[in-house]
Amino acid sequence: MPDSSQRQNKNGIYRPRFVIPHTQKSSLTMITPNELTKTLFKFYPILIMLECTLNYALWINDDLCLPFIHLILFCLISELFNKSNEEQTYLQYSILEVLSKNIAFLFKRWIGLVSACILLCSSFYYISTVYEDINSYEKPTLDDIVIVLESVLNKLEIIKNESLGKRIRVSNFKTFVKLLFILTPLQFTIFKYISTTTYVTCFIILSLIYYSIWFQAMLKLFWRMIFVRRMYYFASSIFSNNNFPIGKTLCMEDVVKYEPLKFQVPFSKTINLMEKSAAKEILLKLYPIASDLPKLKLDLSPSQSINIIELKIIEKQRRWGVDDWDNYMLPSDGYTFSINVNDSPKKIENPIHLNILKTNDWEWLDDNWVISDWCYSDSNWNYIGNYESLETYTRFRLWKKRLYQS
Amino acid sequence: MLRYIGQKYEAILATIIEKEIDENPSNAKRELINNITTSLIDASIEKYKTNKYGHVSTATDVNEYDKFWNDQNFKQEFEQDTPPLSENIEVEMNEERVSPIDTQVAIPKPREHFLDIFVDKLISKLVTERLPEREQLADRILLPTDNYQQPISATTLGSNFGKLGSNLTTLFDLQESIIRLITWRAPSATITLLILLTFFINYPLLTLLIPLFNLLFRNMIPSYLHRHPSNLKKYPIKIIYGRSLIEDVTTGGPSNAWHPKSDFGKNDLPSSSSEATYDSPNIINDRTSQVSVQNSNSSVEIVANLRDLQNVTSSLVKLNEELEKFFYGLAGFKDESQSTLLFFICFISLFASLGLFYNINWPMFLITTIWTFMIAIHPKIKPLLINFIKIMLNKKKNNNTKNRRFKHLVILDEQPEEQYVEIFEIYKKGITSYQWNLCVFSNQIYDPDDTVRKLEDPPHGVPTLEDITPPRTWTFDENSNWEIDKDAAGWIKENELTLFANNDFAMDEEYKRRRWVRKVLRYAKPARKPQT
Numbered sequence: 037m038p039d040s041s042q043r044q045n046k047n048g049i050y051r052p053r054f055v056i057p058h059t060q061k062s063s064l065t066m067i068t069p070n071e072l073t074k075t076l077f078k079f080y081p082i083l084i085m086l087e088c089t090l091n092y093a094l095w096i097n098d099d100l101c102l103p104f105i106h107l108i109l110f111c112l113i114s115e116l117f118n119k120s121n122e123e124q125t126y127l128q129y130s131i132l133e134v135l136s137k138n139i140a141f142l143f144k145r146w147i148g149l150v151s152a153c154i155l156l157c158s159s160f161y162y163i164s165t166v167y168e169d170i171n172s173y174e175k176p177t178l179d180d181i182v183i184v185l186e187s188v189l190n191k192l193e194i195i196k197n198e199s200l201g202k203r204i205r206v207s208n209f210k211t212f213v214k215l216l217f218i219l220t221p222l223q224f225t226i227f228k229y230i231s232t233t234t235y236v237t238c239f240i241i242l243s244l245i246y247y248s249i250w251f252q253a254m255l256k257l258f259w260r261m262i263f264v265r266r267m268y269y270f271a272s273s274i275f276s277n278n279n280f281p282i283g284k285t286l287c288m289e290d291v292v293k294y295e296p297l298k299f300q301v302p303f304s305k306t307i308n309l310m311e312k313s314a315a316k317e318i319l320l321k322l323y324p325i326a327s328d329l330p331k332l333k334l335d336l337s338p339s340q341s342i343n344i345i346e347l348k349i350i351e352k353q354r355r356w357g358v359d360d361w362d363n364y365m366l367p368s369d370g371y372t373f374s375i376n377v378n379d380s381p382k383k384i385e386n387p388i389h390l391n392i393l394k395t396n397d398w399e400w401l402d403d404n405w406v407i408s409d410w411c412y413s414d415s416n417w418n419y420i421g422n423y424e425s426l427e428t429y430t431r432f433r434l435w436k437k438r439l440y441q442s
Numbered sequence: 443m444l445r446y447i448g449q450k451y452e453a454i455l456a457t458i459i460e461k462e463i464d465e466n467p468s469n470a471k472r473e474l475i476n477n478i479t480t481s482l483i484d485a486s487i488e489k490y491k492t493n494k495y496g497h498v499s500t501a502t503d504v505n506e507y508d509k510f511w512n513d514q515n516f517k518q519e520f521e522q523d524t525p526p527l528s529e530n531i532e533v534e535m536n537e538e539r540v541s542p543i544d545t546q547v548a549i550p551k552p553r554e555h556f557l558d559i560f561v562d563k564l565i566s567k568l569v570t571e572r573l574p575e576r577e578q579l580a581d582r583i584l585l586p587t588d589n590y591q592q593p594i595s596a597t598t599l600g601s602n603f604g605k606l607g608s609n610l611t612t613l614f615d616l617q618e619s620i621i622r623l624i625t626w627r628a629p630s631a632t633i634t635l636l637i638l639l640t641f642f643i644n645y646p647l648l649t650l651l652i653p654l655f656n657l658l659f660r661n662m663i664p665s666y667l668h669r670h671p672s673n674l675k676k677y678p679i680k681i682i683y684g685r686s687l688i689e690d691v692t693t694g695g696p697s698n699a700w701h702p703k704s705d706f707g708k709n710d711l712p713s714s715s716s717e718a719t720y721d722s723p724n725i726i727n728d729r730t731s732q733v734s735v736q737n738s739n740s741s742v743e744i745v746a747n748l749r750d751l752q753n754v755t756s757s758l759v760k761l762n763e764e765l766e767k768f769f770y771g772l773a774g775f776k777d778e779s780q781s782t783l784l785f786f787i788c789f790i791s792l793f794a795s796l797g798l799f800y801n802i803n804w805p806m807f808l809i810t811t812i813w814t815f816m817i818a819i820h821p822k823i824k825p826l827l828i829n830f831i832k833i834m835l836n837k838k839k840n841n842n843t844k845n846r847r848f849k850h851l852v853i854l855d856e857q858p859e860e861q862y863v864e865i866f867e868i869y870k871k872g873i874t875s876y877q878w879n880l881c882v883f884s885n886q887i888y889d890p891d892d893t894v895r896k897l898e899d900p901p902h903g904v905p906t907l908e909d910i911t912p913p914r915t916w917t918f919d920e921n922s923n924w925e926i927d928k929d930a931a932g933w934i935k936e937n938e939l940t941l942f943a944n945n946d947f948a949m950d951e952e953y954k955r956r957r958w959v960r961k962v963l964r965y966a967k968p969a970r971k972p973q974t
Contacts, residue, residue: 049911050904052863053885055959084683096674101630102686108637158687166684173681180680187677194674249672253663254789256670260782260852356849357779364850412921415855421921426963428921429855 064178076181081166083184088162090191095248107244109155114236115148198252211275218274262366269367286375286384292345292398292439294377300341319401319440343441344401349387350374352417352432353410361431369417369430387435401438408434481563485556510767513776513968562595565745599748602755609762629692647804654792657773662785665774669966670856766972776969779852858963865910865924866955868901869947878954883907889939890950901953912962919961927957 092103170176226235245251258264291297301323319342351373353361363372374381384390387405412428413419420428623632642649775781818827868888869878882903888895894902904910912918927933930943941948946956 048904048909050909051885051911051913052865052960054913055862055864081683087679088684094674099628099630099689101628101634102688104634105630105637105688154687161687161690162684169681169683169685173683176681183677184679187675187679190675190677194672249667249674250659250663252672253666253670256856257666257782257785260779260854261786262851262853265853356853360849366853414857423920425920426858426917426965427919 064182068178073178076178076185077176080176080181080184081170083181083188084166084170085163087184087188087191090188090195093195093244093247094191095245095250103244106155106158107241109151110240110244111237112151113148113155114233114240115144116152117236118144118148118231118233195247198247214275266367284383286382288390288393288398289395291347291375291384292395296378297345297347297375298343298441301344302341315442316399316401316440323401323438345398345439347435347437347439348375349384349435350376350381350432351387351435352430354430355428387437393439397441398439399442401440402436404437406436408436478564481560484563485560510771511776511969511971558597558600562597565596595752599752599755602752602759605759606755606762626692629689630686633688633692645799648796648799651792651795654788654795658785658788658792661769662773662775662781662788665770665781665970666785668970669775669778669968671967770970770972774969775966778854778966782852782854854965856965858965859967861916861962861964862959863913863916863962864927865907865958865960867958868903868953868955871952871954881953883910883958887937887939887948887955888953889941889948891940907958915968916962916964919963922961924958924960927959930956933957 091097092106095103097103230238323344352365352369352371353363354365354369356362356364365372370381371383373384373386375384376382391400393400409422410424410431410433411419412421412424412431414427415429417430417432424431622628623635626632770776772780772784817823865883865885866887868881868884870881871877872879882901882905884901884903886892886894886901886903888901907924926946928946930946930948934941934943934948939948941950943949944954947954948956
């Protein structure tokens with residue numbers, strides 16, 4: 037640590053130091069049973085080969101040209117399965133033309149065969165040299181083996197985390213049938229325009245470069261585009277069962293029709309005969325705005341009780357820049373203003389516009405909306421805390437107001 | 443003061459001139475002497491100015507330059523850090539300097555030498571007539587055009603070459619790498635080159651897409667990966683087992699003595715760069731000397747050539763700066779949403795052009811593009827077009843709803859980087875064994891082996907936790923607070939200290955300390971900046 041970092045700056049800036057995770061672990065050599073060490077040693081060549089394969093898949097070798105050459109060799113193998121198109125139309129051409137076409141076709145086949153051979157030999161050569169090297173170099177310690185093992189695990193973890201299509205999952209027969217119905221015509225049209233060789237080549241290239249850091253970075257950049265997300269959510273909504281409901285926006289007339297929202301509170305019948313303002317005052321005294329209502333399932337007769345709706349509207353916002361909160365939502369976010377009816381969110385109007393009641397028998401119990409503080413959450417609406425930080429991309433709060441049936 | 447110096451010089455020189463004139467009453471000589479004196483005065487005044495205001499002007503220059511490189515993600519950090527220019531040493535976990543700006547600011551610009559200024563002034567005084575344009579040089583017609591006039595200056599020319607110097611290294615590196623490819627020193631790279639050449643010879647017009655491809659995958663993606671590195675860890679694997687067949691066949695097997703493996707790669711790099719630095723001044727000298735040799739018969743031609751060379755270098759420097767601004771700014775994820783949009787547009791256009799490749803009549807396309815471009819830059823049409831574009835842009839600006847839509851095109855909601863920072867609350871033993879006085883909150887453990895303690899200095903730090911600023915480019919997580927590390931024995935062992943744990947505290951004879959930990963967050967690493 038340089039000396040200057042310890043001193044306090046003239047402007048009063050003093051910075052803490054980072055907690056350095058201590059990866060240096062105590063040696064395992066003496067404390068591991070012999071049998072385990074032996075097994076691990078036998079397993080070591082396979083581990084090394086796995087590590088090498090993963091390096092190729094992630095494109096993190098020192099020499100990036102080698103995976104590229106192998107990629108080209110893989111693509112050239114598909115030439116082996118290329119069909120000659122001109123078999124029937126030989127009669128139209130002169131002998132020279134037929135010959136040259138045949139030579140070109142044969143040359144392609146030969147290239148395919150040679151690249152297949154090179155790849156096969158290359159892999160055998162690699163395997164044999166791994167064993168040869170392990171025998172000729174000094175024996176690895178247990179720690180060496182564990183380091184390789186950890187490296188392999190880290191790479192596998194990355195591959196697992198980066199796999200696409202976590203939401204599109206074939207979990208039951210219904211989605212399988214859906215998938216079949218959508219993908220079959222798609223494949224059919226693709227094959228109409230693209231030859232089998234091109235298709236296979238594209239597939240090989242894609243599968244070989246998919247986990248490279250460039251391709252993954254590209255995918256991450258695409259994921260930032262809103263319209264890409266919209267398309268993805270649309271596709272996933274086809275396959276998943278819980279589609280986002282596209283309901284109409286509720287107003288107060290619709291809200292009072294929902295039975296699950298209402299509940300009864302004990303209330304004397306005689307007061308029912310009183311004037312509206314007096315009844316409201318007494319109700320407010322009995323059930324102040326801050327207190328929770330007794331949510332009991334009582335079998336009270338209408339004369340002994342009164343119906344109350346506690347309207348809880350959830351407002352959501354998303355951050356679109358530095359301190360730029362906005363009601364604009366992603367398709368997966370749900371609605372800006374919603375109420376929960378039977379645990380399913382329903383879209384509702386902005387509470388500011390909800391103050392005028394058009395129903396005759398319902399009255400507002402509270403005069404104003406009680407608005408909670410913002411709760412901050414990450415991009416997937418997982419609660420993080422009550423303060424805005426770099427981690428928080430979304431926030432939500434509760435608007436509360438009560439109604440009673442007069 | 444200024445006037446005083448001017449007067450002093452004039453008085454001294456006037457006497458000299460008078461003497462000279464008396465001795466040689468030739469008109470031409472008097473003019474020469476006059477020129478020399480005036481340039482001497484001018485130079486001294488300028489030198490005085492730079493002496494007095496030099497610091498201020500360079501500082502503002504640097505600041506103006508730097509404003510462009512301000513990262514949009516670290517707004518607060520820049521506001522906070524603009525005053526302390528001296529504090530620029532930052533040790534990151536990755537052992538990487540984060541703030542090249544501050545180093546830039548801290549180094550004052552070297553002042554111009556008096557002689558340089560004098561020579562500049564002298565040249566401009568001696569060559570009073572306007573220099574001819576290159577195309578008119580043969581005819582000796584002195585028709586000046588305003589936009590191409592630029593006084594020649596040794597300092598400008600020199601600084602231009604200095605600025606271009608860094609780019610020349612890449613050129614020489616390229617030369618070195620071509621040699622490496624041709625001599626099969628890196629066989630896999632040579633084979634890759636051959637494959638690519640085969641491909642492009644088969645589809646020659648695809649070479650047109652190489653710049654776009656390079657921009658996307660060799661500039662933008664690495665810039666993005668620099669800001670948001672993947673969480674791939676590096677493990678210290680000592681020996682690499684197994685060899686590649688292709689590599690072994692092309693190098694003639696593992697026992698190849700021609701070029702042992704360790705020879706290329708590491709050892710080649712420094713030699714190439716050092717060669718480049720040795721080469722570059724020679725080349726420049728060659729160029730200038732060539733120019734002068736060719737045109738030694740006429741002094742006007744020499745100066746005109748020098749002027750042209752200076753113009754070429756100036757425009758090269760400007761082009762280089764603009765390119766840097768583009769590659770490190772817009773295409774370098776300085777502003778992430780703009781760059782993301784650019785990436786997307788480039789990607790779509792790349793693949794659209796690949797898809798449309800065989801459906802476009804390329805000769806026709808190129809011919810129309812070249813014709814339209816050349817017509818568009820016609821001096822009569824260009825201002826009209828610029829006017830038209832300005833009007834269109836103004837119309838767009840009026841539409842606020844469009845701006846809103848633009849804002850909602852890209853979403854930046856990656857999980858920020860997480861890190862933990864530690865601070866030590868240090869107490870000093872009082873008179874009795876139970877009395878401990880709080881010293882400071884320090885970022886040092888201040889154990890008996892601490893360098894500051896060995897110098898018998900009190901521990902450095904701040905009196906409260908609130909005075910602590912997060913590490914540069916990081917912010918404290920507002921939803922977490924400073925927390926005491928209860929496992930004192932654990933962190934003593936991790937840091938391999940000779941302290942003993944007592945509850946939360948790590949004690950020695952004189953001092954005790956406990957460790958506070960807090961989470962810090964950062965959206966991304968600062969964007970890459972060009973090397974200066």
